Amino acid sequence: MGNIMEKLELTAQSMYCKKVEELTPSELHLSLGKAVMGEIAPNWEASKAKHNNNRRAYYFSAEFLMGRMMYNNLYCLGILDDVKKLLKKKGVDINVFEDIDDAALGNGGLGRLAACYLDSAATQEVPLDGYGIRYKYGLFKQLIKDGYQVEVSDNWQRFEDPWCLRREDEAVLVSFKDQTVRAIPYDMAVIGCKTSNINTLRLWQAEAVNDFDFTAFNDTEYDKAVKEKNDAENITKVLYPNDNKYEGKVLRLKQQYFFCSASLQDIMRRYKAKHGNDFSYFAKENAIQLNDTHPVSCVPELVRLLMLENMNFDEAFEIARKTCAYTNHTVLGEALEKWPADLMTQVVPEIYHIICLIANKCQEELTAKGISEDMKAKMRIVDGNVVHMARLATYASTYVNGVAQLHTEILKDDVLKEWYQVYPERFQNKTNGITQRRWLGLCNPELAAMITDKVGSDEWLTDLSLISKLNESVNDTRTINKFNTIKKKKKVQLAEYIKKMDGYDVNPDTIFDIQVKRLHEYKRQLLNAFSIMTIYYRLKENKLKNWTPTTFIFGAKAAPGYARAKAIIKYINEIANLVNNDPDTKDLLQVYFISNYNVSYAEKIVVAADISEQTSTAGLEASGTGNMKFMLNGAVTLGTYDGANIEIAECAGEENEYIFGARVEDIEKLKAEGYDPKKLYDANPEIKRVVDTLIDGTFDDDGAQGEGSFKELHDSLLKDSSWQKADNYFLIYDLPLYVDAKIKANADYADRKAFGKKCLMNIANAGKFSSDRAIVEYAKEIWHVSHK
Template sequence: MGNIMEKLEITAQEAYCKKVEELTPSELHLALGKVVMGEIAPNWAKSKAKHNSERRAYYFSAEFLMGRMMYNNLYCLGILDEVTKLLKKKGIDINVFEEIDDAALGNGGLGRLAACYLDSAATQEVPLDGYGIRYKYGLFKQLIKDGYQVEIADNWQRFKDPWCVRREDEAVTVSFKDQTVKAVPYDMAVIGCKTDNINTLRLWQAEAVNEFDFTAFNNTEYDRAVKEKNDAENISKVLYPNDNKYEGKVLRLKQQYFFCSASLQDIMRRYKAKHGTDFSHFAEENAIQLNDTHPVSCVPELVRLLQLEGMGFDEAFEIARKTCSYTNHTVLSEALEKWSADLMTQVIPEIYDIICLIANKCQEELIAKGINNEMRAKMRIIDGNAVHMARLATYAGTYVNGVAQLHTEILKADLLKEWYQVYPERFLNKTNGITQRRWLGLCNPELSELITDKVGSDDWLIDLSKLSVLNDCLDARTINKFNKIKAKKKVQLAEYIKKMDGFDVNPDTIFDVQVKRLHEYKRQLINAFSIMAIYFRIKEGKLPNWTPTTFIFGAKAAPGYARAKAIIKYITEIANLVNNDPDTKDKLQVYFISNYNVSYAEKIVVAADISEQTSTAGLEASGTGNMKFMLNGAVTLGTWDGANIEIAECAGVENEYIFGARVEDIDRLKKEGYNPAGLLEQNPELKRVINTLIDGTFDDDGAQGEGSFRELHHALTKGTHWHDPDHYFLIQDLPDYIETKIRANADYADRKEFGKKCLLNVANAGKFSSDRAILEYANEIWHVSHK
C-alpha cells in the first residue's frame, strides 16, 4: 500500500476539515476505512473480473457474523503493525476502534462459520461470494438487569460503515403476493491473506419502490404517506424477528424469499451478460451452497426465474438441482424449518405452486425407484399442511452435507435415513473449521509469535497443518513460555471485562469458560448445577485442594425463549451467592458477561484454560467455539458430541476432559426408559443441587413455587406436555461431569503437565482450519478452481 498516513491526512481534511489526531473514533474509522478501500479497489476489480470468467460458487446464508472489520482487514493486508505505529506517532491508540460496534448480522456459530468460510475462500483464492441480508439492527444488544436479559436495538450502522459499497445501479425488485420491494445491494470486500485476491459479500437492503406518498401526506394522512417505506424496510430491519405470532412468521418468510430472489436475479443478470438467454450452461458455471434451511426457497425461485426465460419446468428443475447443494446444521426437529402451506400461499403463492410440482416429481421418482408407500410417506416434501424445507433441499440438490463426522452419520442413520437409503451418493461430511487469521493471528499475537518461532515461518497462517511441528517442541522452556502468554491474556481479559461489565475478575485463577448461544441442548444449566455442587462441597470442607476458579459465561437467549432466559437468571443468582460468600469467594467466582459477540470472543478464547462444551451427545452438529479454544491452547471439558470427538481424536483423549453418555447410551435410555426423578432419589447431592431451583435458595421474582425456576425444575423432574422429563439428560450426565470437572481442576495444579496438554491442543488443531473445510467444498461439492 502507498503512503497511508499521507492519504489519511488528506481524507481527514477533505471529509471533516480536521487533522487526523482531531478525529473522533468513528470519524477515524470512516476515514481510514475509506483509505483502505481506495487502496484495494484495483485488486478487487481484478478479482471480480477473474471470478466472472470461470465457474464460481455462491454461499447463501441468512447470517454472516463478520465482527469488526478494521483490525481483520489491516491484518490480512499485512499492515496492522505499520498502521498501529503510524497512529501511535499521532498520539492515537489503535484500540480506539473497539468503540465501533460489531456488524452483528448473525446469531452464533452458523453466521460465524459463514464469515470464516468467506475469509478462507478469499485466502485460498476460491471463487466464492456470499449473499445475505444487510440487517439494520442485527440481532440485539444484550443488557443484564437484576440478573435478567434485556434486549435493546443494536444500531451497528450508527457510525456508518466504510466497508460496504452501495450498488444502486444493480438493485432489483422482489414481489410478494401483497407487496413489491426494491432490493439494493451493498458489497463488502473480503480480503485474502498473503494474496491479492479479494472476494465479495453482497448484502441486500430492502427499500420501498415508492418511499413517500406526497398526496397522502398533503391530506394529513401522515402514517399512510410512509407506510410503503416502513413495510419494505421491515424486511431487512432485524435478524430473526420473533415468530411467536402470525405476523412474525410472515416477516421471516418474506426475509428468506427476499434475499434468495434478489441473489438469484443478480446471478442470472451476470450470466445473461455473458450468454444471453441460453441458460443451458447455467449449472456448469454456478454452484450455490444453501447454508441451513433459511435459503431453501432458492430452489423453487430459480425454477420460477428460469421459467420466465422460457424454459419448461422439468428442464428448469434439473438445472436448479445441479446448481444447489445443502448444508444441514442441526438434528433438532424444531430447528428444521417447516412452513405452513396456508402461509406460503398468502405470501409467495407462485413459489408454493412450484414446490407442489417438485413434491409431485419427487414422489413419481420414488415410485419409479420402487420405494414402498410407507417409506415414501416419510419423504413427502409437503406433508399435510406443512412444507418440509430440509426434505426439499435434500431432494432438490446435488449434495447434502453434515458438519462433523458424528453429525453426518446421524443424518444418514436417523434424521435423513430414508433419503440416504435412496440417494447415498449425495451425502458427504464437511467438518466445520475456523479461520486462524482472526482466531489466532489477530487475537493472540503473543502465541502467534511463539508458533512462528517454533515452526520456522508464519506459513501456518495459510496452512494450519504446519502447527504439527509443535509436537516436537514440547520442552519445559516452551511450555513455560506458553503459560506466561496465557497468564498475560488472562490479565488482558480481566481488564476488558472490567471495562465492559464492571466485574473484578482475578486473573490468577483458572478461567473455566462457556460462551455460546443460550439453548437448553447446549446445557449451560448443567454447568450451573455443577458449580452449585462444588460450592456445597467447598462449604463443607470436602474439596480442600480446590484450585481457585473463575467461571465465565456469555450467551444470548432468543427474545421469545423464556426457559433460556430463566437459565441466565439462575446463573446470575449463583454468581450473587458464591461471589459474596466469605467461605467461597476466594476459591469460586462466577460471572455472566453481557452482550457476548465476536469482539468479546476474541478476548475470551485466548484467555481460557478450560473450554466448556457440554451439549447432549448427538445434538450439537459440530460447534466452532470448541475449535477456537483448542487453537489457543485450552483443554476441552465436553461430551462425546459434534467436533469434540474429532478434537479428542486429533489432540489425544488424554489431553481433554470428556464426560457423559454417548449417542448410543442416550438411544438406549430413550428405548429402555429414563427416570431422572429416580436418579435424584438415589443421589442426595444431585437432589439438593436441583432443588435449589425451588427451595428458596434463589429468587426468580416469582411467588414461591410459581416462578420460572419452578418451571425449569418441573421440566427436569416431571416433563411437560411437549417433552419427557429431563429431555436433554442433564441429571444423567451430572455426576460424571462434576467429577471430571474436579479432575481437571486438580490437574491444573501441575502447571508443566497441564501446559503440555494445552500445547498439544494447539499443535493438533490443524484439521480445524476453515481453509481445509473450504477446499473440501471447492473440490468435492462445487468443483471450482483455486490456488
C-alpha cells in the same frame, strides 16, 4: 502503506476538515476504512473479472457474523503493525476502534462459520462470493438487569460503514403477493491473506419502490404517506424477527424469500450478460451452497426464474438441482424449518405452487425407484398443511453435507435416513473450521509469534497443517513456561476488558473455566450451573480438598422469546450473587455472566481460557466452532463426546481433554429402556439438593419462589409435558460424571508443566480445524471450482 496514510489524511481533511489526530473514533474509523477501500479497489476489480470468467460458487446464508472489520482487514493486508505505529506517531491509539460496534449480522456459530468461510475462500483463492441480508439492526444488544437479560436495539450502522459500497445501479425488484420492494445491494470486500485475491459479500437491503406518498401527506394522512416505506424496510430491519405470532412468521418468510430472489436475479443478470438466453451452461458455471434451511426458497425461486426464460418445469428443475447443494447444521426438529402451506400461499403463492410441482416430481421419482408407500410418506416435501424445507433441500440438491463426522452419521442413520437410503451418493461430511488468522494471529499475537518461532515461519497462517511441527516442542520446559506466561498475560488482559465492559473484578490468578455460546437447553449451560452449585456445597462442607481457585465465566444470548433460556441466565446470575459474596467460598469460587457476548468479546475470551466447556447433549451439537477456537489457543476441552469434540479428542489425544457423560449410543439405550430422571434424583441426595435450589428459596425468582420460571425449569427436569419428556437433555444423568471430570481437570491444573503440555498438544494438533481446509474440501468435492 504510505499511500493509505496519505489517503487517510486527505479523507480526514475533505470529510471533516480535521487532522488525523483530531478525529473522533468513529470519524477515524470511517476515514481509514475509506482509505483502505481506495487502496484495494484495483485488486477487487481484477478479482471480480477473474471470477466472472470461470466456474464460481455462491454462499447463501441468512447470517454473516463478520464482527469488527478494521483490525482483521489491516491484518490480512499485512499492515496492521505499520498502521499502529504511524497512528501512534500522531498520538492515536489504534485500540480506539474497540469503540466501534461489531457488525452483528448473525446469531452464533452458523453466521460466524459463514464469515470464516468467506475469509478462507479469499485466502485460498476460491471463487466464492456470499449473499445475505443487510439488517439495519443486528441480533440485539444484551443488557443484564437484576440478573435478567434485557434486549435493546443494535444500530450498528449509526456511525456509517466504510466497508460496504451501495450499488444502486444493480438493484432488483422482489414481489410478494401483497407487496413489491426494491432490493438494494451493498458490497463488502472480503480480503485474502498473503494474496491479491479479494472476494465479495453482497448484502441486500429492502427499500420501498415509492417511499413517500405526497398526496396522502398533503391530505394530512401522515402515517399512510410513509406506510409503503415502513413496510418495505421492515423486511430487513431485524435479524430473525420473533415468529411466535402469525405476523412474525410472515415477516420471516418474506425475509428469506427476499434475499434468495434478489441474489438469484443478480446471478442470472451476470450470466445473461455472457450467454444471453442460453441457459445450458448455467449449472456448469454456477454452484450455490445453501447454508441451512433459511435459503432453501432459492430452489423454487430459481425454477420460477428459469421458467420465465421460456423453459419448462422439468428442464428448470434439473438445472436448479445441479446448481444447488445443501449444508445441514442441526438435528433438532424445531430447527429443521417447516412452513404452513396456507402461510406460503398468502405470502409467496407462486413459490408454493412450484414447491408442489417439485413435491409431486419427488414422489413420482420415488415410485419409479420402487420405494414403498410407507417410506414415501416419510419423504413428502408437502405433507398435509406443512412444507418441509429440509426435505426440499435434500431432494433438490446435488450434494448434502453434515458438519462433523458424528453429525453426518446421524443424518444418514436418523434425521435424513430415508433420503440416504435412496440417494447415498449425495451425502458427504465437511467438518467445520475456523480461520486461524482472526482466531489466533490477530487476537493472540504473542502466541502467534511463539508458534512462528517454533514452526520456523508464519506460513501456518495460510496452511494450518504446518502447526503440527509444534509437536516437536511440547515436552520442552522452556516452551511450556513461555506458553504459560502468554496465557497469564491474556488472562490479565481479559480481566481488564471484563472490568471495562461489565465492571466485574476478575482474578487472573485463578483457573478460567469458560462457557460462551448461544443459550439453548441442549447446550446445557444449566448443567454447568448445577455443577458449580455441587462444588459450592462440597467446599462449604469441607468435602472437597485441594481445590484450585477457579473463575467460571459465562457469556450467551437467549432468543427474545425463549423463556427457559432466559430463566437459565437469571439462575446463573443468582448463583454468582451467592458464591461471589460468601466469605467461605469467594476466594475459591467466582462466577460471572458477561453481557452482550459477541465476536469482539470472543476474541478476548478464547485466548484466555484454561478450560473450554462444551457440554451439549451427545448427538445434538452438529459440530461447534467455539470448541475449535479454544483448542487453537491452548485450552483443554471439558465436554461430551459430541460434534467436533470427538475429532478434537482424536487429533489431540483424549488424554489431553476431559470427556464425560453419556454418548449417543448410551442415550439411545436410555430412551429405549425408559429414562426416569426422577428415580436418579430421588436416589442421589446431592443431585436432589442442587436441583431443588430452583424451588426451595435458595434463589430469588423475582419474588415468585416456587411458582415462577425457576419452577418451570425444575418441572422440565422431572415431569413429562405434552411436548417434551422429562429431562429431555439428560442433565440429571450426566451431572455426577460431569462434576467428576471438572474436579479432575481442576486437580490436574495444579501441575503447571503437565497441564501446559496438554494445552500445547491441543494447539499443535489443531491443523484439521482450519476453515481453509474445509473450504478447499467444498471447492474440490462439492463445487468443483478452482483454488490455490
